[in-house]
Amino acid sequence: MPETLKTWQYSAVNGNLEDCLTLNNDAPMPSISSLRQDELLIKVISASLNPADYKVPATPLIGRLLISRPATPGMDFCGRVVGTHPSNIAFEEGQLVFGGYAMINQRGALSHYTVIPMANVAPLPEGVDPDHAAAVGTAxxxxxxxxxxxxxxxxxxxxxxxxxxxxxxxxxxxxxxxxxxxxxxxxxxxxxxxxxxxxxxxxxxxxxxxxxxxxxxxxxxxxxxxxxxxxxxxxxxxxxxxxxxxxxxxxxxxxxxxxxxxxxxxxxxxxxxxxxxxxxxxVQQKNESEFFGRIGGWMAEGKARAVIDSTFSFEDVPKAYKKLREGRARGKIIVHVENRQ
The missing domain is CATH 3.40.50.720 (NAD(P)-binding Rossmann-like Domain)
Incomplete structure (x- = not known):
């Protein structure tokens, strides 16, 4: 396991979020020993963007109250479990999962690794593409x-x-x-x-x-x-x-x-x-495992599919947010956090 990770971060948001993002190449890696009983350490494969990613941090009062800084944007993802608490029997290391944070906070999906509660993820159904699973999330x-x-x-x-x-x-x-x-x-x-x-x-x-x-x-x-x-x-x-x-x-x-x-x-x-x-x-956002499970089932059965507007590399996250802000995306915008080359 690496000692550091790459993650997009913002502190003060003056203007548009994409103009305030910086890529931190040496952020500290969360240790498996620090995980709570209900938490998973995830290696992120793909993430998807939401308007709330930039709207909430830019809100003067709510954004400051909800989000400690520096913070990483992005709520929704698909990834692989690489660490669990010793008492965890629900998920295994190496297992593919998808989901999203219950609310915008200091942690985010636009990071090579992230930590998230088990209640906010579900196992990835066989045959569902990671990009499509990342597009599920909050939307x-x-x-x-x-x-x-x-x-x-x-x-x-x-x-x-x-x-x-x-x-x-x-x-x-x-x-x-x-x-x-x-x-x-x-x-x-x-x-x-x-x-x-x-x-x-x-x-x-x-x-x-x-x-x-x-x-x-x-x-x-x-x-x-x-x-x-x-x-x-x-x-x-x-x-x-x-x-x-x-x-x-x-x-x-x-x-x-x-x-x-x-x-x-x-x-x-x-x-x-x-x-x-x-x-x-x-509607009050609830990214719960039960919802992800039902939606994943529909996807596996062919009753629902992700509509993906475009994909961006991890290095082009600011460009991805700029496109999202333009408001003309047909479906979801995906970021390939894991290098696909």
Missing amino acids: ATTAYQSLMPDTLQPGAKVFINGGSGGTGTWGIQFAKALGAEVVTTCSTANVELCKQLGADEVINYKTHDVVANLKARGTVFDLVIDNVGSTTELYDQSNYYLKAGGTFVLVGVGADLSLSGIFSNLSRQLRPAIMGCRGFYF
């Missing part, structure tokens, strides 16, 4: 939770706003796996992609007024999922297209991750139906 578990899988009934009608991004591409497939009918939105360039993923109908937001289109249908949707969150209009007008007793789920928070925005979302969640409001749920 897929968020998509899974947004579908309210414990209560969603087969035949339910689901509207997914933003079907071609990292969360939306998973959401379409999971909704179909759960037996739902899916209507989604995307731009002209991604209409065919959304159809290929299983969407029953695609609304091109470049050529149609999405809210007007939904209102013209009447109250037909059982569940509405907003992966974009750029305005409140979709929720404000939901009484016209969401069934009484239906639920509006917010995933995306737009460009703003301020305290006022968070409190605004929480206030909507607390408004009672007696006020004429449809049910509102703000």
Whole structure:
């Protein structure tokens, strides 16, 4: 085991995260003896990026409270177990796993080695590519939770706003796996992609007024999922297209991750139906082994696949984040942490 490792790090974030990243070639290697009973030492193979990777650190109050510095970005990965606590019987050294951190913290996936709790990973199913497994992580578990899988009934009608991004591409497939009918939105360039993923109908937001289109249908949707969150209009007008007793789920928070925005979302969640409001749920990230296990099973069965926009080398992490920030990725952006040559 090497004594040092390579890892991308940031301290103060002034401007864009990608401009504040430095590659530390001599970071200390975590020792196996320092692992807690519930922790694994992972040699990272591939990692995937999320908008929260750069939004949270750049938030003045929340970012400083949540993340000790210097910190390594990246939540989601696929890798190989190279160290466990002596009492661990759930995972073996050499075993391939995939997963993601429960929340953004000082540790991250954009590092040659990382430490993560066992509760946040699952064994990699046979036949699933490490890049595709790395693309699961936060986007897929968020998509899974947004579908309210414990209560969603087969035949339910689901509207997914933003079907071609990292969360939306998973959401379409999971909704179909759960037996739902899916209507989604995307731009002209991604209409065919959304159809290929299983969407029953695609609304091109470049050529149609999405809210007007939904209102013209009447109250037909059982569940509405907003992966974009750029305005409140979709929720404000939901009484016209969401069934009484239906639920509006917010995933995306737009460009703003301020305290006022968070409190605004929480206030909507607390408004009672007696006020004429449809049910509102703000997805709180949970990267749990149970979710990874079910998603991995769907992937192994061919019911879901990762949509990968592009891959970057470990040395090009800043370029990868720049592309993510541009907001036009079709699916997930992957970083090859382990050298593939």
